[in-house]
Amino acid sequence: MAESHESLLACHDLHCSYPDGTVALDGVDLTIHAGERVALIGPNGAGKSTLLRAIIGLIPSDGDIIVGGTKLTGRTVRDIRQRIGLVFQNPDDQLFSPTVEEDVAFGPAALGCSRDNVVERTHRALDAVGMRDQAHRNPLQLSYGERRRAAIATVLSMRPAILAMDEPSSNLDPAHRRDLIRWIQQEEGCTLLLATHDLDMVAETCDRVLLLSRHIVADGATRTILTDNTLLAAYGLEAPLGLQQLRFRADP
Amino acid sequence: MLLVLGVFIALRAEGDEILFRMLGVPVTTEALTTAGTTVVRLLAVACASLLFTLLVPMSHIVAGLRALRLPQAMIAVTWLTERFLVLLAADARRLMEGVRARSAALPLPRRIIVASRISGTFLVRAVSRSERMADAMTARHFDGRIPLHPTQRWVVRDTVSVVLTLVVIFFALLY
Ligand SMILES: Nc1ncnc2c1ncn2[C@@H]1O[C@H](COP(=O)(O)OP(=O)(O)OP(=O)(O)O)[C@@H](O)[C@H]1O
Ligand SMILES: [Mg+2]
Numbered sequence: 001m002a003e004s005h006e007s008l009l010a011c012h013d014l015h016c017s018y019p020d021g022t023v024a025l026d027g028v029d030l031t032i033h034a035g036e037r038v039a040l041i042g043p044n045g046a047g048k049s050t051l052l053r054a055i056i057g058l059i060p061s062d063g064d065i066i067v068g069g070t071k072l073t074g075r076t077v078r079d080i081r082q083r084i085g086l087v088f089q090n091p092d093d094q095l096f097s098p099t100v101e102e103d104v105a106f107g108p109a110a111l112g113c114s115r116d117n118v119v120e121r122t123h124r125a126l127d128a129v130g131m132r133d134q135a136h137r138n139p140l141q142l143s144y145g146e147r148r149r150a151a152i153a154t155v156l157s158m159r160p161a162i163l164a165m166d167e168p169s170s171n172l173d174p175a176h177r178r179d180l181i182r183w184i185q186q187e188e189g190c191t192l193l194l195a196t197h198d199l200d201m202v203a204e205t206c207d208r209v210l211l212l213s214r215h216i217v218a219d220g221a222t223r224t225i226l227t228d229n230t231l232l233a234a235y236g237l238e239a240p241l242g243l244q245q246l247r248f249r250a251d252p
Numbered sequence: 253m254l255l256v257l258g259v260f261i262a263l264r265a266e267g268d269e270i271l272f273r274m275l276g277v278p279v280t281t282e283a284l285t286t287a288g289t290t291v292v293r294l295l296a297v298a299c300a301s302l303l304f305t306l307l308v309p310m311s312h313i314v315a316g317l318r319a320l321r322l323p324q325a326m327i328a329v330t331w332l333t334e335r336f337l338v339l340l341a342a343d344a345r346r347l348m349e350g351v352r353a354r355s356a357a358l359p360l361p362r363r364i365i366v367a368s369r370i371s372g373t374f375l376v377r378a379v380s381r382s383e384r385m386a387d388a389m390t391a392r393h394f395d396g397r398i399p400l401h402p403t404q405r406w407v408v409r410d411t412v413s414v415v416l417t418l419v420v421i422f423f424a425l426l427y
Binding site for chain 2: 053056058078081082086088093094095096097098102105106107109110111140154158
């Protein structure tokens with residue numbers, strides 16, 4: 001594995017417990033390089049969401065988190081949140097503004113972008129998730145899948161160096177799931193960290209898979225991990241049925 | 253609530269001409285008039301305020317407050333309070349739907365017990381909702397200043413709404 005100073009995101013011996021004593025992460029080590037597309041898979045309760053929240057400092061953790069050479073501390077947390085955009089697992093935790101458009105514009109405006117830039121970013125993000133025509137609606141009145149897409153747009157508009165998404169494809173209808181996959185495939189150069197149970201999407205969008213169960217139990221090329229039925233079964237996961245027909249992102 | 257207030261005033265206010273007795277307490281013409289006008293005034297003020305919040309979007313209010321050069325913290329508190337209450341109301345609605353969907357078969361006394369338990373759950377949810385809202389905002393670089401979408405600004409219509417509201421409140425309190 002490459003040295004951490006070359007990496008965009010590195011965690012060393014990361015531990016994380018909740019106030020009730022639940023140990024969610026127990027010695028996570030991982031390194032992600034710029035431009036990589038990494039899937040974070042694991043059974044329910046494996047700690048995927050906890051890990052994503054810990055790397056942007058939303059929950060306290062022990063161990064080192066280093067983003068672009070900067071160690072996460074109370075002083076650097078704002079800087080790190082500028083580099084990592086996190087789409088929460090539950091869109092209701094993400095959306096808080098009176099209209100979709102205002103919610104999507106909140107991030108870039110808070111970053112201090114110019115007026116025109118905020119508008120341009122907002123429109124592009126809404127277009128990417130096919131929500132431009134719903135821009136003036138109240139997020140509370142959208143369907144779950146629409147809220148999911150709006151939540152993704154709120155982070156896209158911030159153009160983070162690392163895009164971390166927690167279950168982005170859950171509750172999307174097949175057409176919008178396909179749009180999301182296509183969009184992820186097109187965003188070349190963007191570093192992606194996807195926590196998901198959607199292994200078909202992983203095959204199509206990610207080069208590398210991390211299998212998490214409180215710590216990283218497997219780390220390898222997507223094809224290697226997703227075709228290891230014994231490994232997947234041991235962690236309550238299933239290889240996609242149509243795996244043989246699937247086009248892996250790494251395939252020519 | 254206004255009605256209770258009205259009855260309270262009617263029972264308490266002084267006067268000579270006794271109209272009738274309620275619960276053994278004499279109700280006078282003056283008291284009844286005072287109660288009536290107070291209730292009508294408050295009702296008018298409440299309606300005007302409601303109309304105002306319906307007519308002027310919160311983001312326009314924020315833009316207006318900012319144009320008045322009020323402190324950022326004050327603007328942020330106004331915005332956060334409104335947002336939090338809206339999200340909390342949505343949570344409460346969802347919680348009640350969940351209860352209603354499963355408690356239809358219960359007899360009324362049991363339903364009341366369930367409802368009182370739910371209020372405890374609701375308080376816990378309110379705290380967690382505030383934490384999640386704070387997380388969502390800090391993850392998007394909120395630093396105490398409410399960023400505005402460029403299209404959101406104070407418009408002539410908002411000024412008209414403010415003037416109308418103030419006129420209603422003025423007359424309600426004067427007459
Ligand atoms: N606020 C909390 N308080 C206490 N324990 C928690 C809290 N949030 C999560 N946990 C626990 O931490 C562990 C990891 O949870 P986490 O949400 O990270 O799992 P996950 O891998 O994202 O699961 P899923 O696939 O279901 O989303 C679980 O055992 C969970 O019960
Ligand atoms: Mg999760």
